Amino acid sequence: xxxxxxxxxxxxxxxxxxxxxxxxxxxxxxxxxxxxxxxxxxxxxxxxxxxxxxxxxxxxxxxxxxxxxxxxxxxxxxxxxxxxxxxxxxxxxxxxxxxxxx
Amino acid sequence: xxxxxxxxxxxxxxxxxxxxxxxxxxxxxxxxxxxxxxxxxxxxxxxxxxxxxxxxxxxxxxxxxxxxxxxxxxxxxxxxxxxxxxxxxxxxxxxxxxxxxxxxxxxxxxxxxxxxxxxxxxxxxxxxxxxxxxxxxxxxxxxxxxxxxxxxxxxxxxxxxxxxxxxxxxxxxxxxxxxxxxxxxxxxxxxxxxxxxxxxxxxxxxxxxxxxxxxxxxxxxxxxxxxxxxxxxxxxxxxxxxxxxxxxxxxxxxxxxxxxxxxxxxxxxxxxxxxxxxxxxxxxxxxxxxxxxxxxxxxxxxxxxxxxxxxxxxxxxxxxxxxxxxxxxxxxxxxxxxxxx
Ligand SMILES: [Zn+2]
Ligand SMILES: [Zn+2]
Ligand SMILES: [Zn+2]
Numbered sequence: 001x002x003x004x005x006x007x008x009x010x011x012x013x014x015x016x017x018x019x020x021x022x023x024x025x026x027x028x029x030x031x032x033x034x035x036x037x038x039x040x041x042x043x044x045x046x047x048x049x050x051x052x053x054x055x056x057x058x059x060x061x062x063x064x065x066x067x068x069x070x071x072x073x074x075x076x077x078x079x080x081x082x083x084x085x086x087x088x089x090x091x092x093x094x095x096x097x098x099x100x101x102x
Numbered sequence: 103x104x105x106x107x108x109x110x111x112x113x114x115x116x117x118x119x120x121x122x123x124x125x126x127x128x129x130x131x132x133x134x135x136x137x138x139x140x141x142x143x144x145x146x147x148x149x150x151x152x153x154x155x156x157x158x159x160x161x162x163x164x165x166x167x168x169x170x171x172x173x174x175x176x177x178x179x180x181x182x183x184x185x186x187x188x189x190x191x192x193x194x195x196x197x198x199x200x201x202x203x204x205x206x207x208x209x210x211x212x213x214x215x216x217x218x219x220x221x222x223x224x225x226x227x228x229x230x231x232x233x234x235x236x237x238x239x240x241x242x243x244x245x246x247x248x249x250x251x252x253x254x255x256x257x258x259x260x261x262x263x264x265x266x267x268x269x270x271x272x273x274x275x276x277x278x279x280x281x282x283x284x285x286x287x288x289x290x291x292x293x294x295x296x297x298x299x300x301x302x303x304x305x306x307x308x309x310x311x312x313x314x315x316x317x318x319x320x321x322x323x324x325x326x327x328x329x330x331x332x333x334x335x336x337x338x339x340x341x342x343x344x345x346x347x348x349x350x351x352x353x354x355x356x357x358x359x360x361x362x363x364x365x366x367x368x369x370x371x372x373x374x375x376x377x378x379x380x381x382x383x384x385x386x387x388x389x390x391x392x393x394x395x396x397x398x399x400x401x402x403x404x405x406x407x408x409x410x411x412x413x414x415x416x417x418x419x420x421x422x423x424x425x426x427x428x429x430x431x432x433x434x435x436x437x438x439x440x441x442x443x
Binding site: 098 | 103104115116117272316320323350351
């Protein structure tokens with residue numbers, strides 16, 4: 001099993017966009033590995049490859065900081081197994097920060 | 103894997119509701135969210151036919167969702183309300199521009215009239231002018247006090263019957279916790295009320311009081327509502343930030359924590375012998391105040407007399423003379439003049 005995953009990442013509202021240098025969305029390619037990628041591994045990959053400053057505003061421990069919502073293919077990740085969700089090629093992952101502004 | 107909606111059992115669920123644990127599809131979620139807001143409005147009798155209601159609109163997610171839902175419910179249930187978007191322009195160069203643009207787009211998207219009141223109209227001073235006088239170090243005193251009153255003053259100016267704001271369940275739980283941590287018993291008692299300030303001042307209400315932030319954000323996201331994230335450019339409150347993070351941590355383990363904190367706040371009884379500040383009104387502007395002059399009027403008096411320090415620290419003894427427009431002694435003036443930047 002050596003598929004290369006192409007993912008679409010989206011970031012919404014205030015904090016989260018600022019973390020990713022103001023980017024609202026981007027396409028990324030994950031390096032191939034022997035087992036299937038899951039969201040837990042994706043977060044680690046984002047932390048080392050995409051977050052330049054203050055990663056603690058996005059990641060706490062091995063998961064996202066409380067108050068950041070995650071959508072996998074437009075559905076709440078709580079319905080999809082959260083960190084254990086196995087990524088598929090061309091998945092769409094969106095992070096929404098609820099921590100800023102009313 | 104996506105699972106079917108627990109309500110219609112036809113479409114795929116898009117979210118797990120923090121309040122109920124139900125998994126709902128988009129349409130069932132929109133309906134549930136709107137119906138619950140309707141329940142809140144009717145059971146607390148927030149509005150009456152024919153009233154003019156100002157919606158405090160900041161361009162942020164909460165007020166944008168509030169405006170949208172009120173517009174929908176006003177039509178669906180024939181509330182007969184005259185809804186107005188009400189925004190405050192603090193006069194901070196570059197800060198409000200984006201959010202005011204958002205509110206202006208909302209006005210067109212929702213077809214609601216929009217009134218923007220400026221600090222200049224309300225106080226005679228823009229925030230930028232104030233910062234020039236008092237320095238960056240002290241401006242947050244002004245920022246907080248003026249902002250708290252701006253919506254009420256704007257509402258009085260526009261003669262609306264009621265003002266509603268987008269405060270959600272997470273905000274209210276946070277405020278309960280903050281007041282608890284500060285030992286502010288008077289505010290702790292008031293802060294969970296769905297309507298406040300009906301004596302003299304314009305009543306304020308919070309129709310989204312029982313709506314979780316997660317649902318507000320997802321409602322806005324799935325409805326593709328146009329909103330903007332704002333944060334005070336000056337000082338975000340660090341203490342509040344900790345309270346917020348603490349609640350979010352609890353919520354991620356057990357979502358019902360938010361409702362539980364609100365419930366505790368609502369049912370708290372205060373001992374008879376706890377001293378409460380007497381709620382009076384400001385002798386100059388009529389705003390609720392426990393002193394002869396409200397904080398905003400003291401700050402304004404200081405700005406207008408060229409004594410910016412007047413509003414910083416406690417100067418209650420001077421209130422009666424300020425109210426009668428009497429001059430201060432040279433010594434008093436000297437103390438209030440110098441400001442360190
Ligand atoms: Zn459904
Ligand atoms: Zn401020
Ligand atoms: Zn006053």
